[in-house]
Amino acid sequence: MKKKLLALTLTGALAMSLLAGCGSSGDTAATDTTAAEDTTTTEDTAADTTSAEGSVYYLNFKPEQDQQWQDLAAVYTEETGVPVTVVTAASGQYETTLMSEMGKSGAPTLFQVNGPVGLANWKDYCYDLSDSDIYGELTSDTYALKDGDKVAGIGYVIESYGLIVNTDLLEQAGYTTDDIQSFEDLKAVAEDITARSDELGFAAFTSAGMDSSSDWRFKTHLANLPIYFEYQDRGITSTDAIEGTYLDNYRAIWDLYINNSTCDPAELSAKTADDATSEFLNGQAVFYQNGSWEYGNVAGEGKFSDDQLAMIPIYFGVGDEANQGLCTGTENYWCVNNQADEADIQATLDFIYWCVTSEEGTTAMATDMGFVIPFKNAQEPTNLFVKEDQEMTAAGKTPISWNFTTMPSEEWKNGVGQALTAYAADQTDANWDGVVSAFVDGWATEYALANGQ
Amino acid sequence: MEKAIKRYSPIFVLPTLLAFTIGFIIPFLEGLYLAFCQFTTVRDAAFIGVGNFKRIFSDTTFLQSFKFTVLFALASIIIINVIAFGLALLLTRNLKGTNIFRTVFFMPNLIGGIVLGYIWQILINCVLSLVGEPLLALNSTAGYWGLIALVSWQQIGYMMIIYIAGLQNVSEDLLEAAQIDGASAWKTLWRVKLPMVMPSITICVFLTLTNSFKLFDQSLALTGGDPNHLTETLALNIYYTFYSRAGAQWKGLGQAKAVLFCVLVIVISLLQLKATRSKEVQQ
Numbered sequence: 001m002k003k004k005l006l007a008l009t010l011t012g013a014l015a016m017s018l019l020a021g022c023g024s025s026g027d028t029a030a031t032d033t034t035a036a037e038d039t040t041t042t043e044d045t046a047a048d049t050t051s052a053e054g055s056v057y058y059l060n061f062k063p064e065q066d067q068q069w070q071d072l073a074a075v076y077t078e079e080t081g082v083p084v085t086v087v088t089a090a091s092g093q094y095e096t097t098l099m100s101e102m103g104k105s106g107a108p109t110l111f112q113v114n115g116p117v118g119l120a121n122w123k124d125y126c127y128d129l130s131d132s133d134i135y136g137e138l139t140s141d142t143y144a145l146k147d148g149d150k151v152a153g154i155g156y157v158i159e160s161y162g163l164i165v166n167t168d169l170l171e172q173a174g175y176t177t178d179d180i181q182s183f184e185d186l187k188a189v190a191e192d193i194t195a196r197s198d199e200l201g202f203a204a205f206t207s208a209g210m211d212s213s214s215d216w217r218f219k220t221h222l223a224n225l226p227i228y229f230e231y232q233d234r235g236i237t238s239t240d241a242i243e244g245t246y247l248d249n250y251r252a253i254w255d256l257y258i259n260n261s262t263c264d265p266a267e268l269s270a271k272t273a274d275d276a277t278s279e280f281l282n283g284q285a286v287f288y289q290n291g292s293w294e295y296g297n298v299a300g301e302g303k304f305s306d307d308q309l310a311m312i313p314i315y316f317g318v319g320d321e322a323n324q325g326l327c328t329g330t331e332n333y334w335c336v337n338n339q340a341d342e343a344d345i346q347a348t349l350d351f352i353y354w355c356v357t358s359e360e361g362t363t364a365m366a367t368d369m370g371f372v373i374p375f376k377n378a379q380e381p382t383n384l385f386v387k388e389d390q391e392m393t394a395a396g397k398t399p400i401s402w403n404f405t406t407m408p409s410e411e412w413k414n415g416v417g418q419a420l421t422a423y424a425a426d427q428t429d430a431n432w433d434g435v436v437s438a439f440v441d442g443w444a445t446e447y448a449l450a451n452g453q
Numbered sequence: 454m455e456k457a458i459k460r461y462s463p464i465f466v467l468p469t470l471l472a473f474t475i476g477f478i479i480p481f482l483e484g485l486y487l488a489f490c491q492f493t494t495v496r497d498a499a500f501i502g503v504g505n506f507k508r509i510f511s512d513t514t515f516l517q518s519f520k521f522t523v524l525f526a527l528a529s530i531i532i533i534n535v536i537a538f539g540l541a542l543l544l545t546r547n548l549k550g551t552n553i554f555r556t557v558f559f560m561p562n563l564i565g566g567i568v569l570g571y572i573w574q575i576l577i578n579c580v581l582s583l584v585g586e587p588l589l590a591l592n593s594t595a596g597y598w599g600l601i602a603l604v605s606w607q608q609i610g611y612m613m614i615i616y617i618a619g620l621q622n623v624s625e626d627l628l629e630a631a632q633i634d635g636a637s638a639w640k641t642l643w644r645v646k647l648p649m650v651m652p653s654i655t656i657c658v659f660l661t662l663t664n665s666f667k668l669f670d671q672s673l674a675l676t677g678g679d680p681n682h683l684t685e686t687l688a689l690n691i692y693y694t695f696y697s698r699a700g701a702q703w704k705g706l707g708q709a710k711a712v713l714f715c716v717l718v719i720v721i722s723l724l725q726l727k728a729t730r731s732k733e734v735q736q
């Protein structure tokens with residue numbers, strides 16, 4: 001009998017511990033087990049503080065700046081006592097992570113969307129920031145993301161992209177960046193370098209890799225140019241049907257990229273972002289299409305110094321090329337979760353306001369993260385490419401705005417990317433028609449799918 | 454004693470039952486409900502009826518991935534089982550080094566699908582570039598056969614072990630009787646060994662069938678569905694619908710696909726079990 005009692009008690013204890021372990025994740029049972037574990041931890045932090053003055057949970061989009069955000073959050077917590085949790089989603093996994101995090105209790109109080117298309121997915125969760133202090137700090141209203149009259153997102157970083165140039169190599173080839181003022185110049189220089197590549201020992205362009213780690217440089221960023229010029233012509237800022245007026249220019253520059261590069265165009269489908277970066281760092285190519293966020297990867301100790309680098313506009317053979325600037329804009333908008341507790345919302349608003357106004361916050365964003373932030377208290381950035389963008393704008397050049405945020409869906413980008421890869425492997429008119437079709441027809445189809453229901 | 458066990462059985466069942474309910478039954482039912490909803494996060498879902506299921510059939514990528522999965526399943530089931538059975542026959546012959554070979558063939562099974570996918574991607578791309586063919590991202594035929602080669606390499610060893618166990622259980626008496634009756638080796642295989650290992654065949658075909666239909670990580674890592682969704686398996690299609698699409702209308706659709714997929718796999722495997730079971734003989 002005694003034995004039985006013991007067994008019974010033990011079983012009971014086992015069952016109880018099981019119950020206790022699972023109790024807190026009951027309402028997130030639909031997510032997987034690891035996610036359920038995460039919930040428990042975030043719930044713990046939330047529970048500790050809601051009684052005090054709220055807490056902040058920031059789901060960060062930029063893996064490059066993860067450590068800097070963690071540090072900044074620690075400084076803020078030390079100063080104010082408000083706990084700030086920063087979680088960074090893995091590269092390319094932001095939407096996925098956000099979706100599962102938002103479904104939990106203890107959801108992110110601060111998250112980000114990438115522009116109008118991203119906002120469509122999350123607008124019901126965005127707190128109206130029109131009365132917030134941070135909105136008043138913006139240097140221009142164009143950096144606010146609006147949903148009707150509601151201010152749904154605040155752009156917090158301005159970035160630029162163009163052609164990063166290894167000026168040493170360019171000089172070895174007998175040119176300077178001043179020689180390149182138009183698409184024709186760029187083409188002449190690139191083709192000259194290719195013709196003499198054996199003698200020079202380097203190529204004009206780094207590999208235009210179409211692996212998913214790198215293809216966004218072309219299916220999204222390069223594709224911004226034909227869209228931008230078409231929008232300019234038509235005087236619009238978004239459309240349900242793109243006409244593809246400038247796709248011939250798109251083809252010309254794509255041809256230039258893939259035929260004057262470090263590798264055979266047929267191999268591009270497997271080339272990654274790391275391949276392109278290392279080719280550039282190893283001095284195998286002069287030009288590298290990428291953005292100001294890449295600065296930390298190409299400049300610094302053991303890499304290039306600032307006077308060996310420059311960023312020039314992606315000349316496209318359209319419009320007033322002499323006055324064309326870099327492609328400058330933002331796809332990083334902060335949104336505050338309106339489903340969070342009042343106290344948490346307030347804590348979040350205080351936190352982002354502090355980030356963009358305080359000495360520590362602005363220094364961290366400018367120096368550690370290398371951001372140019374569109375706020376009144378912004379500090380001088382140390383990022384060379386960002387400085388070049390400011391100089392060009394000051395010299396009267398017109399920056400090209402970021403219109404890829406109006407691309408109808410990821411699926412559209414993938415379709416264009418796929419077609420570009422197929423064309424690169426076999427450069428026929430028929431394959432280019434595939435790109436045109438993915439670009440123009442794909443836009444209409446995807447726009448209807450995304451906005452139809 | 455037996456009575457006591459019976460009396461306390463609910464207590465013994467309870468922990469597992471609770472875990473099963475929390476970890477499987479509740480999410481499963483919630484998932485079923487979500488298939489009839491439109492939602493962004495699972496906490497605020499709006500019921501919309503069977504609309505999601507209607508949309509599945511107008512989604513060409515789903516039909517394409519269904520076709521691909523069926524073709525893939527057919528080829529991989531046949532290839533895996535034939536080779537695994539052949540290896541099992543060879544390795545039950547008391548040859549020298551049998552144990553080493555068994556271990557070697559089994560080993561690929563211990564590597565995770567994602568890792569295998571990337572290894573084979575590099576391997577196949579290298580071969581394709583040497584022979585001047587388009588690489589995997591542009592080559593759906595290579596993607597199809599590459600995926601088959603990958604899962605064959607991974608699963609043959611596992612199925613082989615099951616077949617070896619089955620073959621070792623064929624009674625010596627039967628084989629001796631066949632020999633005395635003058636049956637050739639070929640006839641012994643067809644008339645004696647094969648009927649006797651039918652239970653192993655049932656299990657192996659069941660495993661390869663469900664594995665092929667549920668295939669996800671290998672195909673994600675090897676081709677990711679490229680080019681243009683042509684090598685997308687059903688599971689991958691569901692994942693892409695749910696996660697790569699922005700907008701509330703896609704989540705419910707992905708969920709509905711998952712429910713349909715689940716029903717499909719259950720029905721197909723039940724039919725297969727029934728078909729192969731009927732061929733099993735009593736010893």
